[in-house]
Amino acid sequence: SAVISQKPSRDICQRGTSLTIQCQVDSQVTMMFWYRQQPGQSLTLIATANQGSEATYESGFVIDKFPISRPNLTFSTLTVSNMSPEDSSIYLCSVSGLAGVTDTQYFGPGTRLTVL
Amino acid sequence: GEDVEQSLFLSVREGDSSVINCTYTDSSSTYLYWYKQEPGAGLQLLTYIFSNMDMKQDQRLTVLLNKKDKHLSLRIADTQTGDSAIYFCAETGTGFQKLVFGTGTRLLVSP
Numbered sequence: 001s002a003v004i005s006q007k008p009s010r011d012i013c014q015r016g017t018s019l020t021i022q023c024q025v026d027s028q029v030t031m032m033f034w035y036r037q038q039p040g041q042s043l044t045l046i047a048t049a050n051q052g053s054e055a056t057y058e059s060g061f062v063i064d065k066f067p068i069s070r071p072n073l074t075f076s077t078l079t080v081s082n083m084s085p086e087d088s089s090i091y092l093c094s095v096s097g098l099a100g101v102t103d104t105q106y107f108g109p110g111t112r113l114t115v116l
Numbered sequence: 117g118e119d120v121e122q123s124l125f126l127s128v129r130e131g132d133s134s135v136i137n138c139t140y141t142d143s144s145s146t147y148l149y150w151y152k153q154e155p156g157a158g159l160q161l162l163t164y165i166f167s168n169m170d171m172k173q174d175q176r177l178t179v180l181l182n183k184k185d186k187h188l189s190l191r192i193a194d195t196q197t198g199d200s201a202i203y204f205c206a207e208t209g210t211g212f213q214k215l216v217f218g219t220g221t222r223l224l225v226s227p
Contacts, residue, residue, distance in 0.1 A: 031213055042204065043159070043217045092158055096213060103147060103208070105215055107159040 002027045002098055004108035006091075012114045013083055020079045021111045023093035028073035030097020033105065034066070037090040046091075049076040083115045120207060120218035127224045134195045136221045138188040138205035145207040148181060149215070150190045153202045162190070162203075192223075200225045 003026040013019050023032065032049040047055040047068055055068035070076040080087050090112050094105040119141045128134045140148070146167050151159040165172045165179045165188075172179045178191040188205055205218040 042219050109158040
């Protein structure tokens with residue numbers, strides 16, 4: 001598997017502000033994904049981060065609220081815009097397409113976001 | 117759409133076996149996964165099974181797949197207190213790369 005890091009690991013933010021979360025992998029991967037885990041809940045896919053093109057968003061998630069970048073095969077960012085307390089969640093990135101294990105997703109440690 | 121269900125809670129004593137169950141609805145799933153989440157941590161991949169297999173064993177872990185009933189289980193032998201965590205099953209949903217997660221089962225192992 002790869003080493004996946006996320007920054008920040010946690011943050012407390014004010015309503016109406018934005019936060020950008022970074023995901024870095026130590027090897028090139030084909031696919032990168034962003035998930036949200038609301039308190040006490042399971043994981044929900046926000047979007048697939050596509051290298052060199054716009055992200056593919058799941059139903060219920062829009063680019064204006066969750067802009068995503070993926071400038072290369074090892075790095076992606078997720079921005080949570082104009083935050084409200086309902087955005088308080090853990091945000092996780094995952095990757096797949098590692099050599100020899102093409103479809104399995106491996107997860108970063110997550111970013112715990114609290115919005116006041 | 118896809119739906120993956122798990123029981124919410126399981127309590128066992130140290131040394132016993134634990135069996136965590138999962139039901140899913142998408143019969144086209146190619147892979148099914150088990151992930152472990154410890155408090156304050158991300159998800160750790162435990163094991164996965166390809167949809168044309170019935171069983172997979174990996175040290176203390178045994179995965180059973182009943183494709184006809186769309187039922188997946190994870191058996192942990194000789195459960196230890198360090199196994200206390202939330203366990204998620206997941207399937208590859210519509211769109212080959214998309215993972216659909218179950219509701220999660222909180223396993224509590226008491227000494």
